[in-house]
Amino acid sequence: MSDTPTGSLYVVATPIGNLDDLSPRAARVLGEVAVIAAEDTRHSGRLLRHLGLARPMLSLHEHNEAARVESLDARLVAGEDVALISDAGTPLISDPGFVLVRELRARGRRIVPVPGACALVAALSAAGLPTDRFLFQGFLPAKGGARQGRLERLASREETLVFYESPHRIRDTLVDLATTLGARRVVLARELTKTFETFLDGCAAELLERMDADPDQARGEFVVMVAGASPRQEDEAGVVEGEALLVALLAEGVGVKQAAAVAARVLGGAKKVWYGRLQALKDGH
Known part of the structure; x- marks a missing residue:
């Protein structure tokens, strides 16, 4: 062959x-x-x-x-x-x-x-959540504290979040999703391509209520998909203030690398982002 x-x-x-x-x-x-x-x-x-x-x-x-x-x-x-x-x-x-x-x-x-x-691709194709960018995390940690910590670290991600989950942990995962991500939209794909294939759609608390009303909905293997965080909108005043600081640092002769470090510490954000802005200002100036 x-x-x-x-x-x-x-x-x-x-x-x-x-x-x-x-x-x-x-x-x-x-x-x-x-x-x-x-x-x-x-x-x-x-x-x-x-x-x-x-x-x-x-x-x-x-x-x-x-x-x-x-x-x-x-x-x-x-x-x-x-x-x-x-x-x-x-x-x-x-x-x-x-x-x-x-x-x-x-x-x-x-x-x-x-x-x-592939379960994650099949689930995403029918979930009705954004698929241009998604973050696949496999199985979440089995222990509650570690699982909550993982979800908290992912809470600000704007991509659709995708996890695999087993039937004996799906309720605990939904509780943690409700606690860490609130009313964000969740889609559960259950028993994909099998006789009892089901898609459940709602916030985590609503899905828990559906499982309480119909315990069969907690059976089978799950793909858990969660809407990403809303894009962060920069405050216009903050942008103006940030640009003013950058211009002032350059005017005082501070190097781009050092100025980026100062901006990241004072205004927050990634140093490499500020470096790019400073370099653009310097080249434009």
Whole structure:
């Protein structure tokens, strides 16, 4: 299947629910490789049986991934092709595979993506939230304090925030969202591509009420999407005051680098932003 002297590692996306979402190319690759590295061989075995394929498999998960690098690399060097799959969706997206791909790429091996289903992309495509910029955070911390701290650090981000969450933590996450982000719009995508696929839309407190009224809405795997913070509007007077300080610093012969540090300390904001403004003023002057 490969024209190169060594074999290729195919990173193959598999369905997140509906088995019909597997692409013909992905099915062909899985049927032709020498071995399939799967997160859970028992789980992936059901997919192969559905496809009528019988291929050798070995496990590759977070606990043995580093140890698998040498044996899989040896197969590639011998000219064999290998497929990497996760339990569902695209490998490496909150799933194992990063260590393997990083190490093999560093050795000059050929890595071939075979695209397909990905829960975060599927959820965003149907959520009705801005998608021109989004920030994917994978799974939030399991412990409440760490989870709240993460959300507080993300509260000022203007991009749509995207998380994965499990059914036994979804309520706690919604409570923390309500506490840290208030009435900001939240969209929950539940059981994507499966029989009971559901999108729930509202603020975090409203979604908690819906789960209290219908406990079934707390079941399944979730993609949690949160509207970003409103763009910060600079106060016009503050801008004028800031520009005046910049001009004064330059007039006194203060260097651009030192003036940027002063502006950042006095007016707030990033030093590199003030540096850019100062440089523009200096060049214009």
